[in-house]
Amino acid sequence: MSGQGSSSSDTVVRVEIYLDDATEAVRVLSAPPFRFQLDSSALEQGEHILRLVRVDAAGGRRERRIPFNVQHEPAVEVVGLEAGATVTGRIDVDVAVPAAAAPPRVRPKGPSLWLYIVSTVVVLGGIWAFFMLVPMYSAIVSAPASGQVSASPSGASAPPVDQQLLKTGETLYASDCAACHKPSGEGMPPTFPALAGNSFLSDPTAVVKRIYDGSGAMPSHHSYTATQLAAVSTYVRNTWGNGYGGVTVKQASEAAPQASAGASTPSSSPSSSSGASGSGAGAPSTASSSAPSSTPSTAGSSTASGGASGSSGSASPSASAPAPAGSGAASPSSAAMQAGQKLYTSDCQSCHQPNGAGMPPTFPALAGDSFLSDPAAVVKRIYEGKGVMPSHPSYTAQELADVATYIRNAFGNDFGPVSVQQAKRAAPKAAQ
Amino acid sequence: MFRNDRVIPFFTLLFAAALFFMSYLDGRYITALSGGKPQPMSVGQIGLVSFGMVFLVYAVIGFVSVWLEGVELRPGVHRARPGGAQWVGMALSALAVALSGLFVQGIAHAMRTQQNHPAVEGAIFAAISLCVAGLLMLYKNYYQDDEVHIEAEDSEVPW
Numbered sequence: 001m002s003g004q005g006s007s008s009s010d011t012v013v014r015v016e017i018y019l020d021d022a023t024e025a026v027r028v029l030s031a032p033p034f035r036f037q038l039d040s041s042a043l044e045q046g047e048h049i050l051r052l053v054r055v056d057a058a059g060g061r062r063e064r065r066i067p068f069n070v071q072h073e074p075a076v077e078v079v080g081l082e083a084g085a086t087v088t089g090r091i092d093v094d095v096a097v098p099a100a101a102a103p104p105r106v107r108p109k110g111p112s113l114w115l116y117i118v119s120t121v122v123v124l125g126g127i128w129a130f131f132m133l134v135p136m137y138s139a140i141v142s143a144p145a146s147g148q149v150s151a152s153p154s155g156a157s158a159p160p161v162d163q164q165l166l167k168t169g170e171t172l173y174a175s176d177c178a179a180c181h182k183p184s185g186e187g188m189p190p191t192f193p194a195l196a197g198n199s200f201l202s203d204p205t206a207v208v209k210r211i212y213d214g215s216g217a218m219p220s221h222h223s224y225t226a227t228q229l230a231a232v233s234t235y236v237r238n239t240w241g242n243g244y245g246g247v248t249v250k251q252a253s254e255a256a257p258q259a260s261a262g263a264s265t266p267s268s269s270p271s272s273s274s275g276a277s278g279s280g281a282g283a284p285s286t287a288s289s290s291a292p293s294s295t296p297s298t299a300g301s302s303t304a305s306g307g308a309s310g311s312s313g314s315a316s317p318s319a320s321a322p323a324p325a326g327s328g329a330a331s332p333s334s335a336a337m338q339a340g341q342k343l344y345t346s347d348c349q350s351c352h353q354p355n356g357a358g359m360p361p362t363f364p365a366l367a368g369d370s371f372l373s374d375p376a377a378v379v380k381r382i383y384e385g386k387g388v389m390p391s392h393p394s395y396t397a398q399e400l401a402d403v404a405t406y407i408r409n410a411f412g413n414d415f416g417p418v419s420v421q422q423a424k425r426a427a428p429k430a431a432q
Numbered sequence: 433m434f435r436n437d438r439v440i441p442f443f444t445l446l447f448a449a450a451l452f453f454m455s456y457l458d459g460r461y462i463t464a465l466s467g468g469k470p471q472p473m474s475v476g477q478i479g480l481v482s483f484g485m486v487f488l489v490y491a492v493i494g495f496v497s498v499w500l501e502g503v504e505l506r507p508g509v510h511r512a513r514p515g516g517a518q519w520v521g522m523a524l525s526a527l528a529v530a531l532s533g534l535f536v537q538g539i540a541h542a543m544r545t546q547q548n549h550p551a552v553e554g555a556i557f558a559a560i561s562l563c564v565a566g567l568l569m570l571y572k573n574y575y576q577d578d579e580v581h582i583e584a585e586d587s588e589v590p591w
Contacts, residue, residue: 016508023508024506024507024508027507027582028507028508028582030582030583031587110438111439116442119442119443120446123446123447123449123450124449124450124453127453127454127457128457131457131461184465185465186465194465196464196465197464197465240465
């Protein structure tokens, strides 16, 4: 078939090839040579019509119809031996086997519906399972829509919450726990686990024991009274969406028998908890209950008289051990040391420990830490924080100077005082 | 695997749903941490949603392609048969006009009250865009002839 012509009506632009009455062409030949292969094995046995439509440049269409017959049987043809032939001796017989019959043209089918269903269940279910199996997420995922965590593992209703204990617990938490577990209860995983949605809190005995004895990076609180233990436990179990119910002083006493009873023992009846704040009993850390870390107001303005800069103060570092570095530095004033110690007790010692030994490697030891030799770096670190070390943006320059002076001259250190001017230079954004 | 199958668009859609689901669960986690108060989207959520949007768009393109061209391309001229598509087109056009009026009304309201509602305005505009996209798809599928050519493997066409 050729498409060469002189006029536009003779110029063949393509040849469309159809089979039988089909409206869609099986082939479209657009350039010479107009040649194609017809696979008769894919056709049903019987008569067929091959339609060739010649399309010229002017859009004219001319059709030619070629009827033909498809015969699939016999499957083999014999050449060299015809029916009825008389033969003698050896003869060559060729058996012509047509190409293996192509499978009938089947419209390809996609994957079954089950593949889609199973894939959906596996992918979305896997994500759901991940959130269910990872402890950090499990309580959130299983929580009701209201955001309240279910009361207890056994499904029993949560015990009543003593509001006075809750309030006391909030104060204690702010002063002793929030630095690591954050005011929002989200903690700093993995070192400091989140308390919000933490299923560990469902067991009041375990909570009290953990607070009292500590574990790993969690410091012990042996100075806490049973009332304070109950207060903090009640607070963490019933805040940030938690709803595990209150903890009584009796429960706390049973969980931590070594803890002193506290100034009052009101808990057996929630209504009698007027003394539940329990700031008494001489517990050291309770002193901070009136001064949450965010507002360390007790930092004596009385020490603001530049005690830090004074070198005449007689209060030398509390320990007599030789200083690791900076020996011979000017001695800080006792007022600055006292103010700094007060702040350190309320805001720092739960991690860095009262003796400055810290809990390495998470909380570095301050005793003998050469990092403290640079007063600007110390002030900056206290003010801005770093890593697990929280920032203290509420500190004034005076308070920064006091704390820096204290830690640089306590625990056997002898790095000298830090003046308010130095603190201002290191932390220019700090309040005056 | 066929030339224009539905398998890839389906799994793309599934992955998009998975990313959106993860973002949702992450949001619940953050909300619970903050005591039940809804919080702005975190960086992680924004990342998940962004990739989810990419997957979603890719999946939609795949499904639209299957709808417009079929699973398998057949050579020859394919005449468009409008059928009853004009009614759908008219409905979509009317909806687009109504949404446009609503959009203008929203802008005028924001100017009067000095209170903007970007989420509402964005949603209306997105709906208008979807209507226009639907109209274009209708036109392509029902009012535009198609012709499929076949090229020999050794032809001059580069692909």
